[in-house]
Amino acid sequence: MSSLEPGQRSHLAKIARLYFLEGESQAAIARRFGISIATVSRAIAKAKDEKIVEFRINDDAGHFGELELHLEREWNLAECMIVRGFEDSQTTFAALAVALTEMLQRLLRDGSVVGVSWGETLKAIGEHLGPVRAPGVRVVPIIGTMGDIETGIYPNSIARSFADGLSARQYLLNLPALVDNRAIRDAMVEDSHYRTVQALWATLSVAILSVSGLSESTSMYRSGILSAAELQELRDAGGACASNFAILDARGNTIENPITDRLVGLPFRDLERIEHVIVVAEGSAKAPALRAALKSGVVDRVIVDERCASEVETPRVPV
Amino acid sequence: MSSLEPGQRSHLAKIARLYFLEGESQAAIARRFGISIATVSRAIAKAKDEKIVEFRINDDAGHFGELELHLEREWNLAECMIVRGFEDSQTTFAALAVALTEMLQRLLRDGSVVGVSWGETLKAIGEHLGPVRAPGVRVVPIIGTMGDIETGIYPNSIARSFADGLSARQYLLNLPALVDNRAIRDAMVEDSHYRTVQALWATLSVAILSVSGLSESTSMYRSGILSAAELQELRDAGGACASNFAILDARGNTIENPITDRLVGLPFRDLERIEHVIVVAEGSAKAPALRAALKSGVVDRVIVDERCASEVETPRVPV
């Protein structure tokens, strides 16, 4: 730790002033003082070190720059976007969709393949996705179908709304997400229908996921895919989060569970190979599930509302 | 003037935060957001423009960075150094000498030729000049001698103290500064003594000057070189400043005067060809003279105490 002689300090300040405030190049400063460019560079580095020059970011109040950065660092994310939360969840979803649109605009390339999961969050967001200009994008579900009738949260429907928003080509996955037993699943994944989608999954550059807790407010329960008893079983087994039908414990590890063997969808761990794994979540209720998903380490990018974000950062202690 | 959409602002803030506060490279930021490096560079430029990022210099209180910069810009100087003023002029001279030493340390190269003028200020400073490591430096007076006995302000003596301080070789100028009439001067400048020094003057890379007003407190009067009547004559002709025996008016133009034709020294306008022209001045009394010298446009670098500096910047209105 080198301390500074008195004169040194004002000399560094002068160089920093010329560089940062006056916009002079380091070469010009070097000429002016008759020292080398390298010395100027090192002087500026030292001025930063010694806090002789400080930077101030004038973010709008009402933006969440600090918190975003905090979460990015804490969870090793490439990017965290926090949007303002509204009373009405639907409005918040629209705001999240705007953020996701902007993010996809940046991330998508010609020919990118986007995998879309399932759930009420993604359904709502798909409906509000804005147009993105990127040619040749393909959208594919990463979870099988469920239900016999096309409801709003039918995975192919959600993928369609994403494809529409992105002006992309949609690929269908016409196999059920959950079959009766492992044997059936094992047989099914041999079929060319699965093989085709699987090949597409192998080329995914973006995956878009949501998370859910395992209370009875989860879509998986409300749409009748899991029974109350099955949910209880999952919670008993330590389940804290469901994402694309994978069940994670609070540490972010996938846990074995009654549905694992009967599932047709992109395996959770396969997300690791995907360049951009985006999770979207709305509301503080999602925070514990989101935290579990973050702990898994496979999530790159997060788009959440402020309530979810602050709850993730500073969890209320359960009473 | 491009205004910013709401989202734009926080986006720029985020990039600026990553770049300035987190120290991420622009390339890393570009990868993170899926945009090009050029776009990041432009975003940072815009963030500066829009004052989304601001720089703060934590100069010591008691230093004069702002004022230095102000004077540098106002007078188009390469460098202005302001030192703390002390009650005792001699102490202030010592402080000025320290600053000059540091400046010369940076400016001098192997073989540099330094021209030194004359006066009480330079005499005092020469005595306090610190050691400078630069080999092969040569020091030469830029004004002829005066007086018959070696006093402290004898030009060759001043040059000698500079040479000592700089561990430099000293060259003498053994011709009188002021002769009786033009004819004598014209004859003298044909002599090889003058020619030798003149050749050296042509290679000067640094000139060190002081300034003086034309009141009866000037060394030129006190050491008997000019009479009170001659001083009055110079004042009447609009003279505001003497520097190396050149007389300048308040606009910085050299003015014809009774001594011009009888002078043996480096002509004031020849300073224009010298890379570094340094003026040293102490005390608010020197301010008007310094301002005239600055107006001449030949001065590159100024070393003054705070009193002189503030008086130059904000002259008291004469009552």
Add this chain to the structure above:
DNA sequence: CGTGGATATGCAAATATTTGCAAGTATTGT
């Protein structure tokens, strides 16, 4: 709808900055 100007973007060339290295210079302990 189509057109023209203003704006934004990426590529790649031009600049600018940083850094490894070697040589020189203070500092320290003997």
Add this chain to the structure above:
DNA sequence: ACAATACTTGCAAATATTTGCATATCCACG
């Protein structure tokens, strides 16, 4: 005083940043 060690510096190579240019997009107006 002397050697060993820690700093500092400038050079030049390696990186990083900026910018000219061509292209693509957006928007206002006919």
